Ligand SMILES: *[C@@H]1O[C@H](CO)[C@@H](O)[C@H](O)[C@H]1NC(C)=O
Ligand SMILES: *[C@@H]1O[C@H](CO)[C@@H](O)[C@H](O)[C@H]1NC(C)=O
Ligand SMILES: *[C@@H]1O[C@H](CO)[C@@H](O)[C@H](O)[C@H]1NC(C)=O
């Protein structure tokens with residue numbers, strides 16, 4: 001039974017990988033630039049692009065359109081660091097209020113309660129350890145990569161698509177990873193699927209249960 005279950009889940013992962021690879025096969029990226037002028041709704045008199053609507057896209061599942069909320073490293077008034085995550089919404093309950101976002105000072109930012117330093121516009125990055133370049137903020141001083149987030153357009157079968165997508169180092173595909181802890185409840189963190197993001201234990205491109213998608217940026 002155990003073996004069958006393992007086999008089935010591996011087969012499912014293989015199938016979903018095959019699908020995501022073929023779906024993305026003809027997508028190439030076009031960098032829009034590294035400053036806020038490359039974000040939708042840029043105001044050149046203030047140097048700010050915002051408010052921004054930053055949402056999950058093209059997962060082929062129920063989470064398309066979900067926006068991000070902070071998951072602090074410590075539960076309440078956490079401050080220091082954390083991830084920007086999406087949370088499943090139980091049937092009949094309201095979605096959590098998404099964090100306001102903008103681009104200022106050349107950086108994507110979320111308006112967060114950072115504990116003792118107060119509520120402020122906090123820079124967002126994709127950082128962590130190799131294989132875990134996670135969408136978040138104030139991440140501890142871990143080994144590279146530590147990516148500055150930029151916007152890209154997608155070129156599908158040679159056609160430039162109108163929307164802007166969040167990414168870094170010419171990559172806009174993110175993996176969404178399910179977590180469920182007693183203290184935090186259920187959430188998905190997003191990691192950039194870059195050249196060294198294979199699961200360190202299995203060598204597979206995706207973690208168990210992980211699904212892929214884009215993060216679309218539009219003017220709110
Ligand atoms: C802002 O954009 C307008 C219209 O595109 C342009 O005329 C103006 O020179 C720009 N101002 C700055 C400070 O770049
Ligand atoms: C959510 O609840 C409504 C009514 O309360 C029901 O009709 C619907 O099927 C439920 N959806 C899911 C996904 O459970
Ligand atoms: C703007 O960003 C630079 C470098 O990223 C930083 O040194 C500076 O403090 C930032 N300015 C503000 C007002 O946040």
Ligand SMILES: *[C@@H]1O[C@H](CO)[C@@H](O)[C@H](O)[C@H]1NC(C)=O
Pocket residue numbers: 025026157158
């Ligand atoms: C990819 O795009 C090329 C044209 O740019 C087209 O000929 C080819 O059929 C496409 N492949 C897939 C798998 O869609």
Ligand SMILES: *[C@@H]1O[C@H](CO)[C@@H](O)[C@H](O)[C@H]1NC(C)=O
Pocket residue numbers: 029030031169170
């Ligand atoms: C991203 O792609 C552009 C061309 O579209 C290229 O000039 C640039 O060097 C690439 N950057 C990285 C980090 O690969």
Ligand SMILES: *[C@@H]1O[C@H](CO)[C@@H](O)[C@H](O)[C@H]1NC(C)=O
Pocket residue numbers: 180181182186
């Ligand atoms: C999440 O974890 C809690 C306990 O930590 C458990 O009661 C709950 O069933 C879990 N939810 C899912 C969907 O597995």
